[in-house]
Amino acid sequence: MSGRSEVRTFVxxxxxxGEPRATMAAALRLLDGDADIRxxxxxxxxxTPPWGITDxxxxxxxxxxxxTSLEPCELLQRCLETELRLHRVRDKRWGxxxxxxxxxxxxxxxxxxxxxxxxHPRMMDRAFVLVPLLELAPDMVVRGVRLGSRLNExxxxxxxxxxxxxxxxx
Numbered sequence: 001m002s003g004r005s006e007v008r009t010f011v012x013x014x015x016x017x018g019e020p021r022a023t024m025a026a027a028l029r030l031l032d033g034d035a036d037i038r039x040x041x042x043x044x045x046x047x048t049p050p051w052g053i054t055d056x057x058x059x060x061x062x063x064x065x066x067x068t069s070l071e072p073c074e075l076l077q078r079c080l081e082t083e084l085r086l087h088r089v090r091d092k093r094w095g096x097x098x099x100x101x102x103x104x105x106x107x108x109x110x111x112x113x114x115x116x117x118x119x120h121p122r123m124m125d126r127a128f129v130l131v132p133l134l135e136l137a138p139d140m141v142v143r144g145v146r147l148g149s150r151l152n153e154x155x156x157x158x159x160x161x162x163x164x165x166x167x168x169x170x
Contacts, residue, residue, distance in 0.1 A: 006067045008040070009075060010136065012102040012120070012129050014048075016059040021045060023086050023099045025168040028064060030082045037078065041065040043132035045167045049158040051126060056096045060162055063104070063132035072106045076116055079103060104133065105142065119143065127156045135165075 011031075013024045024045075032039040043063045050056045068075055079101035086099050104120045111118040119142045123129045130151040133140065140147045 006038075006069055007107040009066050009068055009072075009106045010104040010133060011064045011066055011079065012061065012100075012104050012123070012133070013064065014059050014061045014100045014102075014128065015098050016050065016057045017096045018098045020060045020098065021163070021167065024060065024062060026086055027082050027099050027101060028168045030085060031064075031066065031078065034078060036068055036070045037075070038067045039064055040067050041136055042165050042168050043135040044161055044165050045163040046128065046131055047160045047162045048128040048131075051128060059128065061128045061132055062167075063129070063136055065136050072103065072109060072111055072118060073116055075106065076103050102129075104129065110143075124150050125154060127151060127154055127159055130154075131156055131159050 013027060014020070015023055028039050028042060031037045041064065045060055045062050048059045048061050050059060066075075070078065083099055083101055102120055102123075103116075103118065104123050106118050109118055120129070123133075124142065124145065124147075130147050134147050134151060138148065
């Protein structure tokens, strides 16, 4: 990694068309192969009902703890580039996708600028984000709210374990 100090950041992964498990695993390997990013830990893989547009296949979702020397906007750009390398097509908001990478948190930074808001602005309302994230950081607090408490409020209906944390290394 470069001379900058490393920051712990959490990224959410998801997909529901094609081979989402293989595509998300490829995304993690691409990120881990970047000289400025290291995949430190990956959550289990969860099958989750669609959110937003519900008339589509179920999703697979996971979270990853990354260590990076990049700036937040640079990490976001690497995630978007990774999606493109894996043939992500953005044609419908909340619609089907082969892979989705969302920067959820970046250390303790709070950022609100065009194209980048951290912590992720909708993560606290999405059980498919909170379940895998809590696996990696069970005591995590975002903007003064314990993620476990928030998950208890919104519930985890329909979310099931699909594979253990080794799923991405195969």
